[in-house]
Amino acid sequence: MNVYLRELRAYRKSLIIWCVCIIFFVVSGMGKYTAIYSGMNSPTDFLASMPKSLQALMGGGAFDLSKAVEYFGSIFLYLIFMATIHAVMLGSGIISKEESDKTTEFLMVKPVSRSRIITAKLFAAVTNIIVFNLTTLISSIAIVGKYSKGEAVGGDIARLMVGMLLLQLLFMSIGVAFAAASKNFRATGGVSTGILLITFIMSMVIDMNENLEGLKYITPFKYFDAKTLLVGEGFNPVLVLLTVAMIAGLTVLAYVRYNKRDLGH
Amino acid sequence: MNAIEIRNLTKYYGKSRGIIDVSFDVKQGEIFGFIGPNGAGKSTTIRILLALIYPTSGSATIFGKDSIKYAPEVMKDVGYLPSEVFYYDGMKVIDLLRYSASFYKKDCSKRIKELSEAMDLDLTKKIDDLSFGNKKKVGIVQGLLHEPKLIILDEPTSGLDPLMQQKFFELLEHENKKGATILLSSHVLSEVQRLCNRVAIIKEGKIIKLEAMNALNEENFKRFKIDVAADIPKNYFQFDGVNDLQVKGKTHSFLFKGNINEITQKLAGIKISNLWVDEPDLEEIFMHYYSKEE
The missing domain is CATH 3.30.70 (Alpha-Beta Plaits)
Structure with a gap:
């Protein structure tokens, strides 16, 4: 419990900053909705006239951008990007900072096992991620609701946020697993963030080129696509299971490796 | 029972030597010196005892229990002062000490007060603002606040001025009289001579001499x-x-x-x-x- 509370306190400031950023992003992102919608009769037609690659960068062309919640779906990718960056840095940092700050010699000589320390840190990280997710959920429902002319948006947004939560947990586990497994604490954050960037860019490339659709299993960013969640068939159970299995596998890896390796500083 | 038993302990970091075939005992109630030049393997031995790193071969026990296998249990009775102390950002001295105390299932607040008074340490300051010597004092209080039965010190006096060093030695002798066993590593012969009953001398990863202090004093x-x-x-x-x-x-x-x-x-x-x-x-x-x- 003491380690959990210590970690919450240590990450409080950064969590507040992230939450302010995410609210700011939702507000400003939806602010453009009025700009686009009021300036043209049919933004969807306008978008449809653009080349496919440009559409992909704008969040995909399958959306009816005159609907507030579908417009929100098109900026959702960037929300996910922020959320996963937060998650991967959090997961990596919460483990490796004991070594980078040289506090292992304080914490690890206490009468607690390494497993219990990881557990406490995981709980603290998940708490941060849930707060991040709920902040996004509540601010999105409030702000999208403001533009949706009475249409209920809660269910749609909640579905998107469940997808985001799974991705957050996945990237947190990637960060945790690399930091716990590797002795080189300076490199682990970079490696995890690198994986995130590569898979993110890959998902963009897949969006631009229909022929690459088969690669969608490789990048987690395609698992919970806003388009499928909002206007398509919803959650794909195989991909949900795959995500949960990866989270579990990475977490087990973190425990096993952290218990076995030398702690340096 | 011996407080520490080290048997044929060997540690390689990849291919580079840590320690080779180190064996010695520390008897309960004694102050044991562990001396050798920098890089000889003192910290490696201590870090294995504390289960921060794992030996390539050999074993170590603390109060009869394997120090790696039963680390969380063994550590209840161990206090440790590292050679360089690093603590969490933005914490006050008292916060850090309370955090440290929270790991032991006993009330340490009286002890924190006594120790910090003895070491002349201001509890309300932020640790980041403290000088090296004052951080070291935080380390001393932190290592002793749960009244450990075994105190392990790695180069404890570096950074302490002579007056504080004197106070610190008196504190250690006091703890020793109350029954604590002390393992002290150092590369300064005189401080080991001043405190210890027995010494092990380590050089290039191997123990080259193990003897009573009075023999070494001659x-x-x-x-x-x-x-x-x-x-x-x-x-x-x-x-x-x-x-x-x-x-x-x-x-x-x-x-x-x-x-x-x-x-x-x-x-x-x-x-x-x-x-x-x-x-x-x-x-x-x-x-x-x-x-x-x-």
Whole structure:
């Protein structure tokens, strides 16, 4: 419990900053909705006239951008990007900072096992991620609701946020697993963030080129696509299971490796 | 029962040597010195005892329990002061000490007060703002606040001024009288001589000597530098126990190990204009004595 509370306190400031950023992003992102919608009769037609690659960068062309919640779906990718960056840095940092700050010699000589320390840190990280997710959920429902002319948006947004939560947990586990497994604490954050960037860019490339659709299993960013969640068939159970299995596998890896390796500083 | 038993402990970091086949016991209630030059393997041995790193082979027990396998349980009775102390950002001294105390299932608040008063430590300051010596004091209080039965100290006095060092030694002796066993690593011979009952000397990863302190005290190491008033033969000071004899003009300097009266008798026979007697550092002693005894 003491380690959990210590970690919450240590990450409080950064969590507040992230939450302010995410609210700011939702507000400003939806602010453009009025700009686009009021300036043209049919933004969807306008978008449809653009080349496919440009559409992909704008969040995909399958959306009816005159609907507030579908417009929100098109900026959702960037929300996910922020959320996963937060998650991967959090997961990596919460483990490796004991070594980078040289506090292992304080914490690890206490009468607690390494497993219990990881557990406490995981709980603290998940708490941060849930707060991040709920902040996004509540601010999105409030702000999208403001533009949706009475249409209920809660269910749609909640579905998107469940997808985001799974991705957050996945990237947190990637960060945790690399930091716990590797002795080189300076490199682990970079490696995890690198994986995130590569898979993110890959998902963009897949969006631009229909022929690459088969690669969608490789990048987690395609698992919970806003388009499928909002206007398509919803959650794909195989991909949900795959995500949960990866989270579990990475977490087990973190425990096993952290218990076995030398702690340096 | 021995407080610590180390058996054939070997540690390689990849291919590079940590320690090789280290074995020794620390008896309950004694102050045990662990000395050797920097890089000899003192910290490696201690880090294995604390289960921060794992041995390549061999084993160590603390109060009869395997120190790796039962680390969380063993650590209830161990207090540790690292050679360099690092703590979490933005914490006040008292917050850190309370956090440390929260790991032990006992009330340590009275002890924190006593220890910080004894070490003259301001509890309300932020740790980031403290000097190196004051951080070290936080480390001392932090390592002792749960009244450990075994205190492990890695180069404890670096950064402490002589007055604080004195207070700290008194504190350690007090804990020892109350029953605590102490393992103290150092590369300064005199502080080990001042405190310890027995010592192990480690060099290049191997224990080269294990003996009672009074035996080592007989081996009194001194560095002499003498300015003579009138010329004397260059080999005037060349006799048993003298090493590294250098003569530059009227200045004779050498390392000496043995009965100091032999030197004073020699000195009485000549006229000198100045005399310096210093404590040689451990590297020097090792270079001129222990390297030959192997």
